[in-house]
Amino acid sequence: MKVLLIKDVKSLGKAGEVKDVKDGYGKNFLIGKGFAKHATDEILAQHKADELQRAEDEAAEIATLKAMAAKLDKVEIIITKKLGQNGHLFGAITKDEVAQALLEQHNIEIDKKHIIDKVAIKTVGEHDLDLKLGHAIHATLHVDVQGE
DSSP: OEEEESSOBTTTBOTTOEEEOOHHIIIIIIITTTSEEEOOHHHHHHHHHHHHHHHHHHHHHHHHHHHHHHHHHHOEEEEEEOBOTTSOBSSOBOHHHHHHHHHHHHOOOOOGGGBOOOSOBOSSEEEEEEEEEETTEEEEEEEEEEEO
């Protein structure tokens, strides 16, 4: 009996593979527990179509992220914050503030989790932040911190 694995099965194979197994094992365990489907022509054709659709969606997402990275590399945001007597900022510039300023100034929405710099911005001046957008695509955001 041929089955299409839906989930990874230890010692048998990974999801998406077609395996030839004994009838009882295939019907009672794999199909019964939801680990596989009977590998008919319709099921295989549907699986292939789903894989193609997933690949197209991923390619479109990667293209969108690359365009956003190119756009973010050219963008500079300005954040003004109160200064103390010694010329340092009160507190630090947070990832939330950077994401909000980017949305307000350039109408680009990113999740604050995409900002991966661990160093908090505590000084006035220009800073470069590294953004991890996904699919191994990175961008650099230029932030100009000014005191008021």
